[in-house]
Amino acid sequence: DAKTTQPPSMDCAEGRAANLPCNHSTISGNEYVYWYRQIHSQGPQYIIHGLKNNETNEMASLIITEDRKSSTLILPHATLRDTAVYYCIVRSYGGATNKLIFGTGTLLAVQP
Amino acid sequence: GAVVSQHPSWVICKSGTSVKIECRSLDFQATTMFWYRQFPKQSLMLMATSNEGSKATYEQGVEKDKFLINHASLTLSTLTVTSAHPEDSSFYICSASPPQGADTQYFGPGTRLTVL
Numbered sequence: 001d002a003k004t005t006q007p008p009s010m011d012c013a014e015g016r017a018a019n020l021p022c023n024h025s026t027i028s029g030n031e032y033v034y035w036y037r038q039i040h041s042q043g044p045q046y047i048i049h050g051l052k053n054n055e056t057n058e059m060a061s062l063i064i065t066e067d068r069k070s071s072t073l074i075l076p077h078a079t080l081r082d083t084a085v086y087y088c089i090v091r092s093y094g095g096a097t098n099k100l101i102f103g104t105g106t107l108l109a110v111q112p
Numbered sequence: 113g114a115v116v117s118q119h120p121s122w123v124i125c126k127s128g129t130s131v132k133i134e135c136r137s138l139d140f141q142a143t144t145m146f147w148y149r150q151f152p153k154q155s156l157m158l159m160a161t162s163n164e165g166s167k168a169t170y171e172q173g174v175e176k177d178k179f180l181i182n183h184a185s186l187t188l189s190t191l192t193v194t195s196a197h198p199e200d201s202s203f204y205i206c207s208a209s210p211p212q213g214a215d216t217q218y219f220g221p222g223t224r225l226t227v228l
Contacts, residue, residue: 032215041203041222044205044207044219102155102156102158
């Protein structure tokens with residue numbers, strides 16, 4: 001699976017949009033971009049995933065560049081409860097047997 | 113949504129004893145589950161893939177005789193840390209995918225193991 005690069009930490013003011021970048025320059029054509037987050041001392045939580053089109057759900061939006069070498073996760077109105085480590089993972093699509101390999105992630109600190 | 117549970121949520125044991133951690137998919141069947149380990153201030157490290165009815169597949173560097181995995185049913189996988197030592201103290205997390213949403217993994221809440 002392709003590797004990803006994320007900034008180690010970011011700050012965001014409460015109520016503002018949080019934009020978390022991820023570089024995945026070696027992504028291959030059949031690999032999706034997944035985002036998970038982990039609040040302290042809890043299991044990771046799925047946020048969103050996409051292939052090449054922008055995606056949006058109730059939690060966040062995912063913007064993938066046209067060349068697919070980078071993406072941005074957007075939390076439109078960050079709250080204190082969004083403070084967590086955010087992981088960007090690229091993974092081949094298809095099947096419950098496909099494992100997720102976590103990198104170091106970005107620690108997002110939402111400030112009051 | 114899909115729910116994965118773990119039991120116990122935390123455990124303290126003496127060095128040399130064995131500890132069993134359970135991972136259950138509560139509202140779906142999972143032929144495959146995954147076990148991760150996470151040390152403080154580090155990322156999750158995949159330990160093994162648990163396959164229902166067959167042997168687990170371990171990642172490189174993970175001792176299969178020390179971390180015994182049993183996936184006896186479609187809703188339960190267990191991880192047994194045998195002859196635990198203080199360096200095995202960690203946060204152990206499992207995950208699984210429901211058949212109808214196989215491209216999304218759901219994680220359990222984790223088990224905090226402390227070996228004295």
